Amino acid sequence: MLLLLLVLFFPITRALFLSFFEYNLATFEGAEFIGFKNYLDLFSNSSFLSALWQTLYFVGASIFLEFVFGLGIALILHQQFKGRNLVRGLVLLPWMTTPVVIGFMFSRLLNASYGVVNYIFMSLGIISQPVAWLSDPDLALQVIVAIDVWRETPFVTLILLSGLQVIPMELYETARIDGAGPWARFRHVTFPLIKPAIAIALLMRTMIALRFFDIVWVTTRGGPGGSTELLGTLAYKKAFQGFRIGYGSAVSFIIFVLSLIISLVYISRLHEQRGRDI
Amino acid sequence: MGRKIGYKIFLYTTAIFILVTILFPILWIFLTSFKSESELSTFPPVLWPSQFNFNNYIEVLIESKYGVFAINSLIIGIAATTLVLILAVLSAYGYSKFFRFKEQKLSLVAVLIARMAPPIAIVVPLYQVVQRLGLYDTKIALILIYSAVAYPLATWLLKTFFDDIPESVVESAIIDGCSKLQVLIKIILPLSTPALASTVTITFLTVWNRFLIALTFSATTNSKTLPVAISALSHAEYGVQWGNLSAISIVTVIPVFLIGLGAQKYLTAGLTAGAEKY
Numbered sequence: 001m002l003l004l005l006l007v008l009f010f011p012i013t014r015a016l017f018l019s020f021f022e023y024n025l026a027t028f029e030g031a032e033f034i035g036f037k038n039y040l041d042l043f044s045n046s047s048f049l050s051a052l053w054q055t056l057y058f059v060g061a062s063i064f065l066e067f068v069f070g071l072g073i074a075l076i077l078h079q080q081f082k083g084r085n086l087v088r089g090l091v092l093l094p095w096m097t098t099p100v101v102i103g104f105m106f107s108r109l110l111n112a113s114y115g116v117v118n119y120i121f122m123s124l125g126i127i128s129q130p131v132a133w134l135s136d137p138d139l140a141l142q143v144i145v146a147i148d149v150w151r152e153t154p155f156v157t158l159i160l161l162s163g164l165q166v167i168p169m170e171l172y173e174t175a176r177i178d179g180a181g182p183w184a185r186f187r188h189v190t191f192p193l194i195k196p197a198i199a200i201a202l203l204m205r206t207m208i209a210l211r212f213f214d215i216v217w218v219t220t221r222g223g224p225g226g227s228t229e230l231l232g233t234l235a236y237k238k239a240f241q242g243f244r245i246g247y248g249s250a251v252s253f254i255i256f257v258l259s260l261i262i263s264l265v266y267i268s269r270l271h272e273q274r275g276r277d278i
Numbered sequence: 279m280g281r282k283i284g285y286k287i288f289l290y291t292t293a294i295f296i297l298v299t300i301l302f303p304i305l306w307i308f309l310t311s312f313k314s315e316s317e318l319s320t321f322p323p324v325l326w327p328s329q330f331n332f333n334n335y336i337e338v339l340i341e342s343k344y345g346v347f348a349i350n351s352l353i354i355g356i357a358a359t360t361l362v363l364i365l366a367v368l369s370a371y372g373y374s375k376f377f378r379f380k381e382q383k384l385s386l387v388a389v390l391i392a393r394m395a396p397p398i399a400i401v402v403p404l405y406q407v408v409q410r411l412g413l414y415d416t417k418i419a420l421i422l423i424y425s426a427v428a429y430p431l432a433t434w435l436l437k438t439f440f441d442d443i444p445e446s447v448v449e450s451a452i453i454d455g456c457s458k459l460q461v462l463i464k465i466i467l468p469l470s471t472p473a474l475a476s477t478v479t480i481t482f483l484t485v486w487n488r489f490l491i492a493l494t495f496s497a498t499t500n501s502k503t504l505p506v507a508i509s510a511l512s513h514a515e516y517g518v519q520w521g522n523l524s525a526i527s528i529v530t531v532i533p534v535f536l537i538g539l540g541a542q543k544y545l546t547a548g549l550t551a552g553a554e555k556y
Contacts, residue, residue, distance in 0.1 A: 073296055081289050089542055093300055096538040096545075098487040100505035101527040104512050105307050108520060114321045116306060130321075150299070155549070162550040200553055211396035214489040218509050232398045232490075239402045240494065248402050256399035263394035267387070270554075 042250055047226060051234040052254075054141060058230060059209040062148040063202060069149065070156030070201070075190075077157070078164045088161075095154040103218025106147050110134055137227040140220055144228050147215055152208075156201045163197025164190070196269075203266040210259045231255050304531075311335070311524035318520045334525035344526055346499045347507040351486060351530075354417055354503060358424040359482045362432050365425070366477065370436030371462050376448060386437075393430035400427075401494045408495055415497040423491055428481045435480070435552050439473035440466060476548030479541040483534055504530045 042048045077088050094102070109117050112132035121127045133143045167190065175185045213232035216222065222229035222237065231251060239248025306325075310318070311334050313327040338344045371377070373386055404423065413419035443466060451465050467474070489505040496502045508530065511523050538545055 072292075076289060076292050076296070079289055081286070081293065083293070087293050087297060089539065090297060090300060092538065092542065092545070093304065093535065096483060096487075096531075096534050097304065098489075098505055098527075098530050098534060100487075100489050100508045101307075101530050104508055104523055104527055105303050107512065108310065108524070109303055109306060114319055114323050116323045116325075119322045150303070154300075158546060158549055159553055162546075162554070197554070204553055207394055207396075211398055213398060214505070217489070217493075218512055221513070232396075235398050235402065236490070236494075239405075245402060245406075252396075252399045252402050255396050259394055259396050259399075260391070263391065266394075267390055 041247070042254070047229065048234065048251065050226060051229040051231050054228065055210065055212075055230045055232075058141065058145060058148070058212065059206060061142075062145045062152070062209055063205050065145070065149045066153045066156045066205060067198070067202060069153045070160055071198075073153065073157045074160035074164055075186075077161055091157060092154045094151045095158075097151070099151065099214035100218050102147065102151055103215040106143075106150075106215075107134060107219050110143065134220055135224050137224050140224060140228045144216055144219065147219070148209070148212065151215070152205060156205060159201040159204075160194060160197055163194040167193050199269055200266070203262060203269065206262045207259050207266065210255060210262070307524050308528055310520065311528050313521060313524075315521065334521040335529075338522050338525045338529070343499055344504075344507055344529075347502050347504050348529060350417060350499075350501060351503040351505075352533075354420050354424065354501075355482055355486045357417075357421045358428065358485045359478055361421065361425045362428045362481050363474070363478060365429055366432035366436050367462075367467070367474075370433045370440055371466065373433065373437045374440035375445070376440070376458075376461075389430045389433055393434060397427065397488075397490050401490060405494060414495060415500050417501045419495050420492055420501055420503070423495070424485045424488065427488075427491070428485055431484075431552055432477045432481055435477050435548055436470070436473055438551055439470050439476075443469055472544060472547065475541060475544040476551070479537060479545045480548045480552070483538060483545070486534060 073091065077084060077091065097105075109115050110133040112118065112130050112135065115130075115133075117133070118127070118130040122130070131139070134140050171189050171193075172185060175189050180188065211232055212230055213236070216228055216230055216233055217236075220228045222233040231254065235248050235251035235255065237248075238244045238251060242248075309325065309327060312330040312332070313324070314329075314331055314333070317324050317327055339348070369389075373382060373389075408414050408419050408423075411419075413422075447465060447469070448461055451461050456464060487505070489509065492501070492503045492506045493509065496506055504526065508523065508526060511526070512518055
């Protein structure tokens, strides 16, 4: 508990505190209290605003896709077929893979000059010439979303699958006897019963996606031209490369507040669910 | 009957598609790590190296300092996991239903909120603390910070598992004259080996994969971990050494895959319990 206090709660209060200061490590001047100026600066600064929008876009797009794919895969892995356990076992691999390795892996696969993705897409006729996936400002953020979907869909699948597994089989039998087709069974039996699992998976994903850093850092470092700059990379750059500790603290405090809001929703959601179980 | 066969075909094709999407990138990098210099920069890319040469591995592990990073990662991973396990077992026991104290609820919520705190929000202010304590670029700093970051989830997991132990078992032990600590060691821990396995697996995997904290607090071979080394290599000044990077990436993910797949049952149980239980 003491360690927790020192390493987690102290820094967050300290971040809030620092964010009210102009504190530049490069100038050797002491910290100067400037009140809300860092925050005012942020909201009139175009690089912060675009990082904020890009983060929200990233979170929204990746979580939507992870939900669609995660639900689809969970439904398939819930069916009976040979080799199901093998697929279930391997499906978690992307989630286990070190994020930095994932970043490197995809920068190799998507490389403009000798990446295999270009080769495959060209042979399939999807594209006519090599595409610079990660250095095209219009594409890079979409590609980052796709990489995150590759990594995080297994997590959503896992949570939804565990939700599916507790649905009693008799419910499906009853529905079948009542003449419900597959879609009606999904709509009226499966979906309402896994709704709590869906809520939890999505809330957890939102929390994690807000702090997304590793993969962008390895693949694009926020570039090209800031097109993949997210709040996480911006805070890091300001604090450790621009030495503007106060400003970086302000950005990181905004990340904290955003994820705190989501986590409070999540906690109250868990609370509700427990109330229902008892 | 025809519909049934169509359904089976659909199931198997999607299952195979899922597997290919998951395995292809990893397998590609695995094969890349055995390719020779010339095979690395051809287009169309070659799938299978003409001969499996281990040069990349030899260069990475023996001829350069990357072996040291692997050892750092290992030391930090094992030390942090051990520390987390000891602290989490003790506090989870305190938080479980076998104890009641006034601040229990409040500090449990604190643990839960701490679990949600994004690393980027703590890294900026923590930087000064670490430097003032003279711990910058030491393994101790990373071990302590990683432990603090992993502690909340571990405590939470163990608490929910301890709560599932029937009260009667513990009561009869107390009647037999066991102290509270003896109850923990003799009764609760032997009953919770699966829970401990889950906690160890998740803690080790997340500590091993973490990047941002090590990126901030390490500078030299003293404390640099594998992810930091990979990220530095993939933005190398004199062009990217794809072969070496592939080899070191494979070295990085091997322990994760071995543990993750070997203890898959515990990993799955821990992940779902960590997300859903309260």
